Amino acid sequence: MTGMTRREMLAAGTALAVNGLAGKAAAQTAPATGLNALAAAKGMRFGSCFAWAPAGADRGSFANPAYAALLERDCGVLVPENEFKWQALRPDATTFNFDRFSDMLDYAEAKGMAMRGHTLFWHKTERMPRWLNDYDFGADPPKSARTVLGQHIRTAGKYFGDHIYSFDVVNETVSEQGALRESALSRAFGGTEAMLDFAFHTARTAAPKSQLVYNDYMSWEPGNDAFRTGVLRMLEGFKKRGVPCDALGLQSHIGIRSNDSVKSLVAGQERAWRGFLDEVTGMGYQLLITEFDVNDRGLPADIEKRDRAVADYAKAYLDICFSYTQLKDVLAWGMCDKYSWLQGFSPRGDKQPMRPVLYDAGFKPKPLYAAFENAFKAAPGR
Numbered sequence: 001m002t003g004m005t006r007r008e009m010l011a012a013g014t015a016l017a018v019n020g021l022a023g024k025a026a027a028q029t030a031p032a033t034g035l036n037a038l039a040a041a042k043g044m045r046f047g048s049c050f051a052w053a054p055a056g057a058d059r060g061s062f063a064n065p066a067y068a069a070l071l072e073r074d075c076g077v078l079v080p081e082n083e084f085k086w087q088a089l090r091p092d093a094t095t096f097n098f099d100r101f102s103d104m105l106d107y108a109e110a111k112g113m114a115m116r117g118h119t120l121f122w123h124k125t126e127r128m129p130r131w132l133n134d135y136d137f138g139a140d141p142p143k144s145a146r147t148v149l150g151q152h153i154r155t156a157g158k159y160f161g162d163h164i165y166s167f168d169v170v171n172e173t174v175s176e177q178g179a180l181r182e183s184a185l186s187r188a189f190g191g192t193e194a195m196l197d198f199a200f201h202t203a204r205t206a207a208p209k210s211q212l213v214y215n216d217y218m219s220w221e222p223g224n225d226a227f228r229t230g231v232l233r234m235l236e237g238f239k240k241r242g243v244p245c246d247a248l249g250l251q252s253h254i255g256i257r258s259n260d261s262v263k264s265l266v267a268g269q270e271r272a273w274r275g276f277l278d279e280v281t282g283m284g285y286q287l288l289i290t291e292f293d294v295n296d297r298g299l300p301a302d303i304e305k306r307d308r309a310v311a312d313y314a315k316a317y318l319d320i321c322f323s324y325t326q327l328k329d330v331l332a333w334g335m336c337d338k339y340s341w342l343q344g345f346s347p348r349g350d351k352q353p354m355r356p357v358l359y360d361a362g363f364k365p366k367p368l369y370a371a372f373e374n375a376f377k378a379a380p381g382r
């Protein structure tokens with residue numbers, strides 16, 4: 001698509017309306033500064049999600065100079081928080097709208113940062129566009145299901161495969177009980193397994209150079225045994241069937257939700273988490289941390305104590321994860337507390353703003369930032 005404008009694209013007679021494609025320059029490599037420099041010294045990379053917003057909006061966006069300064073200081077890789085999801089890209093079955101995503105990619109590439117694609121398919125009905133949940137799969141449901149999902153993955157791969165080095169091909173298809181979720185689309189395929197295999201094979205063909213990831217809300221939090229077992233069974237199945245999935249994305253939305261001390265939480269969670277990571281890497285999968293943040297609901301309001309516990313808990317988690325040299329990319333789910341999804345999704349009982357990511361609402365680094373610095377410094381090279 002190099003040099004092809006949106007108008008030329010449309011004139012080229014594609015069966016689908018694909019908006020938002022400007023000519024793209026080749027990606028450059030960001031000069032490593034801040035956390036990304038510490039990561040790079042170990043063969044790793046640090047990054048964050050970010051958003052699209054109108055110029056100057058008070059958002060976690062490249063268009064907010066204060067937020068962009070954080071991205072440019074610390075990040076070598078970026079991922080759109082919402083703008084590459086079906087709900088953002090696909091107003092209906094025949095239209096793609098890449099306008100916002102395209103702006104984000106232009107920014108990332110102008111700054112020499114790599115881009116991840118989140119996500120080619122989020123298999124939760126409440127996260128799928130309504131038109132897809134209500135879709136009429138007609139007389140030959142498997143065929144029309146392959147057309148719908150295939151068009152999406154092929155279009156994203158065709159236009160952005162050379163620009164997105166890593167795709168979350170499927171996000172969250174394993175339930176809390178460890179079963180594969182179902183939807184109208186998976187039923188049309190004749191089952192979730194057939195749909196997952198098709199998604200990864202199609203992504204490999206459409207974007208042969210990109211890393212293909214299964215992403216889920218993995219972390220060391222307790223009470224996840226059935227869920228983790230379900231993920232392991234699915235990953236085993238991929239290997240047996242030759243499904244081209246390269247890596248497991250550990251979302252890593254960790255949190256302290258009780259009065260337990262950091263020490264006792266770590267002691268209770270480390271063994272099972274290492275056991276899980278041993279199994280995943282033992283099957284030959286790479287790892288990424290894709291959406292790191294720390295929910296501080298269970299911690300006292302006192303900011304000094306709260307930030308200390310968040311940082312200590314995070315450092316223990318990062319040390320374990322970084323000890324696996326299969327893990328190279330580490331992305332936070334936002335750089336500044338002010339814009340974290342958790343402020344709205346999971347407010348604290350005392351109504352104090354949450355402090356889940358690396359910079360506070362005044363754009364100052366917190367102890368969590370130092371925890372990342374120290375974790376990268378302590379990590380074995382890869």
Ligand code: 9MR
Pocket residue numbers: 081082085127171251291341
């Ligand atoms: O942070 C995202 C929030 O702004 C969106 O409203 C929400 C639904 O699209 O998704 C949030 O990001 C999620 C990510 O896409 C997948 N893993 C869990 C993240 C937090 O819910």
